[in-house]
Amino acid sequence: MIEIRQLKLPITHGSQDLKEKVCKVLKIKGEQLLSMEILRQSIDARKKQEISYVYTILAETAKEENLYKKLNNKNISLGEKKEYLFPIPGSKKLSSSPxxxxxxxxxxxxxxxxxxxxxxxxxxxxxxxxxxxxxxxxxxxxxxxxxxxxxxxxxxxxxxxxxxxxxxxxxxxxxxxxxxxxxxxxxxxxxxxxxxxxxxxxxxxxxxxxxxxxxxxxxxxxxxxxxxxxxxxxxxxxxxxxxxxxxxxxxxxxxxxxxxxxxxxxxxxxxxxxxxxxxxSKAFAVGLRAEHPQEIISISQYGKEASKILPPAPYKVTSNTPEGRGVYSFCMCPGGYVVNASSEKGKLAVNGMSYYKRDSKNANSAIIVSVTPKDFGGEGPLAGIAFQRKLEKTAYEMGKGKIPQQLYGDFKKKRLSASYGEFSSCTKGDAVFAPLHTLLPGEIYNSFIEGMESFPEKIPDFNREDVILSGVESRTSSPVRIxxxxxxxxxxxxxxxxxxxxxxxxxxxxxxxxxxxxxxxxxxxxxxxxxxxx
Ligand SMILES: Cc1cc2nc3c(=O)[nH]c(=O)nc-3n(C[C@H](O)[C@H](O)[C@H](O)COP(=O)(O)OP(=O)(O)OC[C@H]3O[C@@H](n4cnc5c(N)ncnc54)[C@H](O)[C@@H]3O)c2cc1C
Missing domain, CATH: 3.50.50.60 (FAD/NAD(P)-binding domain)
Structure with missing residues (x-):
């Protein structure tokens, strides 16, 4: 097999175009391409004027070694499909099912x-x-x-x-x-x-x-x-x-x-x-889920024209505060919903989901701040769980069981929101405006704002006043390691x-x-x- 990397095609291309491009790069005729498999497809959106799909392809032709030597191209190598191998079973006898x-x-x-x-x-x-x-x-x-x-x-x-x-x-x-x-x-x-x-x-x-x-x-x-x-x-x-x-x-x-x-x-x-x-006990991260209109995210990632053709865009934003805390987006859901993901009575945690088509009008992601056992304020391996529970109890109480929400502008000014701005929220489970600015401990609140204020460097308007925040995002990863x-x-x-x-x-x-x-x-x-x- 021959592996071809960095094969670029416009975002409007069809499957025949891909086959033709493979033949062109390999300098062979269509009938000489015995089979081909896409190993990877990504979108290169670095230049908004020429956004393209980039492929890695595994192609099968006759006399591959000769062809490979003749081509002398750094993006082409002889490749094989990596097979998953399960180990040879041991011999100890089990007395019952695992x-x-x-x-x-x-x-x-x-x-x-x-x-x-x-x-x-x-x-x-x-x-x-x-x-x-x-x-x-x-x-x-x-x-x-x-x-x-x-x-x-x-x-x-x-x-x-x-x-x-x-x-x-x-x-x-x-x-x-x-x-x-x-x-x-x-x-x-x-x-x-x-x-x-x-x-x-x-x-x-x-x-x-x-x-x-x-x-x-x-x-x-x-x-x-x-x-x-x-x-x-x-x-x-x-x-x-x-x-x-x-x-x-x-x-x-x-x-x-x-x-x-x-x-x-x-x-x-x-x-x-x-x-x-x-x-x-193990470090993890906590924060709030932020919703933006999907359209502005897609335009920021792909530009106006390409955003009409490509699927709803994801994003990733990260920053570090001078105090050494990471603030970053997590579990980003293009065209998704903020969900009430609680599992304990009297406690409330949010998360994100979407359907296959990702066709809701909002993008959402958790904007979270790293926390370590030092922040938990308790002792022992389960201190992180106690920390999560405290946040989730406050979130439950401030929303009276509904997802507590606040617009980012009001969160910064520490005042209750009265109505949504230019767009409304997409949630699974009822939501209500509540003073989310009182939920996160001071240092985490400040880090959250520092992060949000730095993200427009990557996505214009990321910190717009009417971004909808929902709380609390507390189950980002396990607070415990066994x-x-x-x-x-x-x-x-x-x-x-x-x-x-x-x-x-x-x-x-x-x-x-x-x-x-x-x-x-x-x-x-x-x-x-x-x-x-x-
Ligand atoms: C709303 C939501 C959206 C997410 N979106 C994504 C995403 O898009 N992509 C992604 O990569 N990750 C996502 N995650 C995270 C992802 O779901 C988890 O990382 C993943 O499911 C972890 O897998 P796991 O098998 O280790 O544990 P889990 O999926 O948590 O499964 C553990 C299971 O163990 C069962 N269990 C626990 N204790 C006991 C017990 N004592 N006896 C019997 N059963 C027990 C639980 O009921 C549960 O079903 C999302 C999570 C949530 C909640």
Whole structure:
């Protein structure tokens, strides 16, 4: 195969143009191109007058080595498709199925791989299946009645189900896990272009079909799911996990326990802490979600003409305060909604989501400020959770259960907003104006404003007075790390902390990849299970 990089085409091009360009660059005729695959497609918007798509292509031709030598082009090399390789299974015999706690991306992809390789995993999920969960979340957004076990954070598919479904990750992927995760998504109904887009996304509407399709496949390969089943206790004997309690009621035996619990399972963190599972407090970030009209974001990124052709534009803004705090945009949702993503009664947290078409009129992203254990003001590994809870309680109280909002101009002037400016908010869940300027601790409030005031260098008008702020964005990543060694194991034998809640991922892709990595480690040690042994 021949890899061609930096292949540029105008944004109006068609698929035939791409094929012709490949042939032109390779100096071959159409019939000599045996096959071609897009490895990557990104948008180069550095020069607004000539915005283009940039491709990396893997092409198959006859006599590739000769052709490659003749071309002598720095953007062309001999390439191969990176295959994901699952390790050869170990030989230790398992006495029962490995148990995975959590059906978010980490648990689901770990479960998928273990089931495929014959380990018959049992996946426990405290929330409901996708239909039940969708009903509970819709009811919550309509009436404010929260089900603490089935909400935007808990239930089939985990925190990522009601999301924008962005699939980009900063994790370098020498192992092919990134590609494998995307392939699994596509095999179960995700859009094909996620395989090559630089910023792939699925959207809530498509995710809620893809996730149950993966679950059904896991079940067909010998895996089992128990919904409405919360792990409430664990049994440790002689430094080894030997069992776990379901719903405070029934104990089951296991020697492998994969903790893919996400970052919102605060009661579970507490239980694990009491059981002396080694864990530590971890830095994260808090702030507010900011909404802008999508049109001004797209024009700022692509210019007026190109913005009419290209999909709604994402953005990324970052800055550092003189005090050394990072202020940055996070989980940006083009054409999205601000969602009430609470999971505890009397507490309120927001997040962002979008549908596949990203067709709401607003862009939103979390503008967050880094916080460290020094800011938490408490001691021990769970101090970050106490800090989050305090902010979420204040947010709940100031909005009386509705999403508290304030226009940025009023936030700066520390006065209540009376009405929206030139655009109104796109939310899932009711919103109400409230004094958000009193929510964040002083230093974080100041850093937030410093960041907002510096972002117009990159996006004009980013700090306009009528930007709509919603609070509080407190679940940006886990405030806790459950320690694990290089073999992904806790000090307590048999426990594998996995995914975002354990502190080893920061989004859907990295959590899913960590799920694969954990499945590989289990397989390296243990032999697959004969079906009648489970
Ligand atoms: C609204 C929203 C939008 C988001 N948008 C994006 C995005 O566009 N792109 C992106 O990359 N990331 C996004 N994220 C973050 C992303 O969803 C998470 O990073 C990812 O889901 C983490 O995966 P995980 O499997 O580690 O944990 P989770 O997805 O949190 O899954 C953990 C699961 O464990 C279950 N659980 C917890 N404790 C127990 C227990 N004791 N017993 C049984 N089950 C338990 C929970 O119910 C949950 O289903 C978004 C998050 C939210 C909330």
């Amino acid at each position: 148990v995975i706690v959590g059906s978010g991306p980490a648990g689901l992809f770990c479960g998928y791989m273990l089931a495929k390789m014959g380990y018959c995993p049992l996946i426990l999920e405290r929330g409901g299946n996708i239909q039940e969960r969708t009903r509970d979340v819709s009811l919550f957004w309509k009436t404010g009645t929260l089900n603490p076990e089935s909400n935007v954070s808990f239930g089939e598919g985990g925190a990522g189900t009601f999301s924008d479904g962005k699939l980009n990750t900063l994790v370098k992927d020498k192992s092919g896990r990134n590609r494998k995760v995307l392939e699994i998504f596509i095999e179960h109904g995700a859009p094909k272009e996620i395989a090559y887009e630089a910023k792939p996304h699925i959207g809530t509407d498509r995710l809620s079909q893809v996730i149950p399709a993966i679950r059904k496949d896991i079940e067909s390969m010998g895996g089992r799911f128990l919904f409405h089943t919360c792990m409430t206790d664990i049994r440790i004997e002689k430094g080894k996990v030997t069992g776990l309690c379901l719903n405070h009621d029934m104990w089951i035996d296991t020697e492998i326990l994969i903790l893919a619990i996400g970052h919102s399972a605060r009661d579970t963190f507490q239980m694990l802490f009491e059981k002396k599972i080694p864990m530590e 320690l694990r060694d290089e073999k992904l194991k806790s000090d307590v034998n048999g426990i594998y902390p996995c995914g975002e809640g354990a502190g080893y991922a920061g989004g859907i892709m990295s959590a899913a990849m960590d799920g694969l990595k954990t499945a590989e480690e289990v397989a390296r040690n243990y032999a697959p299970i004969e079906k009648d042994e489970t």
